[in-house]
Amino acid sequence: MSGKVMEPDEAIGGLRSGMTVGIGGWGARRKPMALVRALLRSEVTDLTVISYGGPDIGLLAAAGRIRKLVTAFVTLDSVPLEPHYRAARERGAFALTEIDEAMFLWGLTAAANRLPFLPVRAGLGSDVMRVDPELRTVRSPYGDGEEFVAMPALRMDAALVHLNRADRRGNACYLGPDPYFDDLFCEAADTAYVSCESLVDGFGDVPPQRLLVSRHAVTGVVEAPNGAHFTSCAPDYGRDEAFLRMYATTPWEEFAGRFLDGDEKTYQSAVEAWREEAR
Amino acid sequence: MSRTGDAAGVTRAEYCVIACAEAWRGDGEVLASPMGLIPSLGARLARRTFAPDLLLTDGEALLVGPDGAAEGWLPYRRHLTMVTGGRRHVMMGASQLDRYGNQNISCIGDWERPDRQLLGVRGAPVNTLNNPVSYWVPRHTRRVFVERVDMVCGVGYDRAAAAGPSATRYHRIPRVVSDLGVFDFETPDRSMRLVSVHPGVTVERVREATGFPPAVPAGGVPETREPTAGELRLIREELDPAGRREREVPGV
Numbered sequence: 001m002s003g004k005v006m007e008p009d010e011a012i013g014g015l016r017s018g019m020t021v022g023i024g025g026w027g028a029r030r031k032p033m034a035l036v037r038a039l040l041r042s043e044v045t046d047l048t049v050i051s052y053g054g055p056d057i058g059l060l061a062a063a064g065r066i067r068k069l070v071t072a073f074v075t076l077d078s079v080p081l082e083p084h085y086r087a088a089r090e091r092g093a094f095a096l097t098e099i100d101e102a103m104f105l106w107g108l109t110a111a112a113n114r115l116p117f118l119p120v121r122a123g124l125g126s127d128v129m130r131v132d133p134e135l136r137t138v139r140s141p142y143g144d145g146e147e148f149v150a151m152p153a154l155r156m157d158a159a160l161v162h163l164n165r166a167d168r169r170g171n172a173c174y175l176g177p178d179p180y181f182d183d184l185f186c187e188a189a190d191t192a193y194v195s196c197e198s199l200v201d202g203f204g205d206v207p208p209q210r211l212l213v214s215r216h217a218v219t220g221v222v223e224a225p226n227g228a229h230f231t232s233c234a235p236d237y238g239r240d241e242a243f244l245r246m247y248a249t250t251p252w253e254e255f256a257g258r259f260l261d262g263d264e265k266t267y268q269s270a271v272e273a274w275r276e277e278a279r
Numbered sequence: 280m281s282r283t284g285d286a287a288g289v290t291r292a293e294y295c296v297i298a299c300a301e302a303w304r305g306d307g308e309v310l311a312s313p314m315g316l317i318p319s320l321g322a323r324l325a326r327r328t329f330a331p332d333l334l335l336t337d338g339e340a341l342l343v344g345p346d347g348a349a350e351g352w353l354p355y356r357r358h359l360t361m362v363t364g365g366r367r368h369v370m371m372g373a374s375q376l377d378r379y380g381n382q383n384i385s386c387i388g389d390w391e392r393p394d395r396q397l398l399g400v401r402g403a404p405v406n407t408l409n410n411p412v413s414y415w416v417p418r419h420t421r422r423v424f425v426e427r428v429d430m431v432c433g434v435g436y437d438r439a440a441a442a443g444p445s446a447t448r449y450h451r452i453p454r455v456v457s458d459l460g461v462f463d464f465e466t467p468d469r470s471m472r473l474v475s476v477h478p479g480v481t482v483e484r485v486r487e488a489t490g491f492p493p494a495v496p497a498g499g500v501p502e503t504r505e506p507t508a509g510e511l512r513l514i515r516e517e518l519d520p521a522g523r524r525e526r527e528v529p530g531v
Contacts, residue, residue, distance in 0.1 A: 074399060122408055123405075178355060180354070
């Protein structure tokens with residue numbers, strides 16, 4: 001049971017081209033960026049990516065790794081529109097399944113519960129039904145006879161999430177105010193890789209309600225300090241606004257050349273050097 | 280010349296705050312979810328004055344009182360339950376809005392390969408089917424108020440009706456507030472109607488800036504109500520002392 005601790009590249013070594021990969025966090029919040037950077041270093045491509053999207057999607061889209069994206073939005077929060085995602089969409093770079101935030105939640109929940117779908121009162125009347133002709137509705141078998149969207153399960157081959165603390169067996173806790181949907185991502189996936197700010201031997205005084213992810217749903221644990229950078233990882237650190245704005249305004253090749261060529265340590269050093277320069 | 284310090288010179292931004300605040304009048308103990316600065320000021324003004332039971336968030340995962348102290352936990356997953364449970368009234372933005380209240384924030388142009396990719400549908404489909412949804416448009420133009428939106432994210436009255444009883448059961452769009460005036464859908468065919476113009480705005484100007492003919496009451500269109508002295512003081516001294524509202528809606 002102690003074989004779960006991995007380096008970022010080792011975790012990504014469990015992925016193959018063509019897989020369906022879920023990415024936790026929300027927008028520019030607690031994204032498993034160290035794992036995304038490791039994914040960018042790998043040869044893995046042709047992915048179906050499922051994400052409440054932030055810069056994870058901008059990076060993977062710019063690098064041409066996405067075949068299909070399942071999302072309700074892609075945003076950098078303080079910069080509302082993700083420039084690399086926008087550019088990729090406007091050149092028709094990949095297929096999109098655009099669903100509502102709640103449809104997304106029930107798709108995850110269905111997958112985690114091994115159900116083919118769950119009914120949701122969302123999507124009816126909107127164009128999410130038009131742009132995904134495979135979406136079906138289902139009628140309540142009870143007296144009300146109501147009709148709902150049958151949101152298909154968002155089952156995935158692998159999930160990538162980032163939490164504040166984890167133990168070597170794959171239990172992990174969040175210390176910020178919002179768990180997002182990271183536990184559901186792990187439970188909806190055949191394999192799940194959890195990166196964390198720091199590995200711990202025990203959770204000490206952490207209230208049990210904060211132990212979000214349980215080891216039975218985790219394949220690998222990666223210690224990645226500052227591993228959500230440049231997204232937020234409250235309370236360990238906030239969003240790196242200056243870096244985020246630079247990312248949003250720098251041509252992709254230039255950004256990738258400076259920050260994404262080496263391993264995670266090289267990335268963190270490059271960020272430090274950039275910060276010194278910008279001072 | 281800045282007129283924000285002059286009680287006699289109410290600015291356009293301040294009328295907009297008042298008009299947004301009025302959206303939550305009479306709502307009771309529900310979550311006010313404002314998107315954007317002026318709706319946020321409106322929600323907080325309502326909470327501090329005529330709608331004391333409203334719930335507000337800190338913009339993250341907490342429910343907070345007027346002093347900012349936490350009174351509840353509302354991470355995204357619970358927020359989505361609040362949406363479908365109906366104890367919420369959101370004021371969303373709109374990149375495009377049509378006469379029946381269909382709203383678009385996803386993309387401009389053909390969805391398959393858009394001219395301009397925007398945010399995505401976000402929670403607009405679930406919001407509009409489950410709890411009251413109002414809209415705020417800081418710059419009222421024909422590019423926003425269009426004959427037909429490119430992608431229906433928020434569901435309007437005609438589309439909800441066509442989708443059937445499950446779509447209409449909790450569907451309601453109480454009002455649309457723009458920098459020019461206030462609109463509702465209280466017409467026989469549930470199309471947009473001009474309810475009031477902000478002082479200094481003519482009905483003709485609203486017509487020119489709208490890509491479809493909004494219904495206009497035969498008896499004339501009143502002006503958006505004046506803020507009380509107490510409301511003005513709250514806006515200027517407590518809710519937005521830095522005057523950020525004047526940058527979202529400039530002019531008087």
